[in-house]
Amino acid sequence: MMTSVKQPQTQALSTTPSTVAGNKDGQNLPNSATEVNSASSRSEKINLDTAESLSDIAQKYNIRNMSPREMSDMSQELYQKGAISFQDHALLSFQPELGFSSNENIHQADIPKDFIAHWEQQLQLHEQHGERAYAENDKRILNILSNIDTIAKANHT
DSSP states (O other), rough: OOOOOOOOOOOOOOSSSTTOBTTTSBOOOOOSSHHHHHHHTOOOOOHHHHHHHHHHHHOOOOSSSSSSHHHHHHHHHHHHHHHOHHHHHHHHHHHGGGGSSSHHHHHHHHSSSSSHHHHHHHHHHHHHHTTTHHHHHHHHHHHHHHHHHHHHHHHHH
């Protein structure tokens, strides 16, 4: 008998850092109790567990100072919570430093870097070479990372 693998329901992080997340229909999830109440009055379904999970994940990681290994771990958490698509998970979790068994790469897998700056450089490179599809992916990843960074900063205030 064949069994199917159930994939998490995807709720992509919104494209604007001022909101916590977007649901699968493109509607924004709230980032405050006020927004929850106003969303309820518009008859939108809000998954507060997802919003709380995103907040918890954002608190665990510093997007501007994290290792490739941590980025891969964070990507897995976001995907499992349904906050990012499989494609975004693949882009975020692919870390060349994790793929080799040499001592140099093992060490590099744990060296922190600024992933927003990294993806900004990727975007600039792809735009310069006219690689629109790659540039669109870069923009989407930058939006996700910026949202997580914004959530983390909001929780520190």
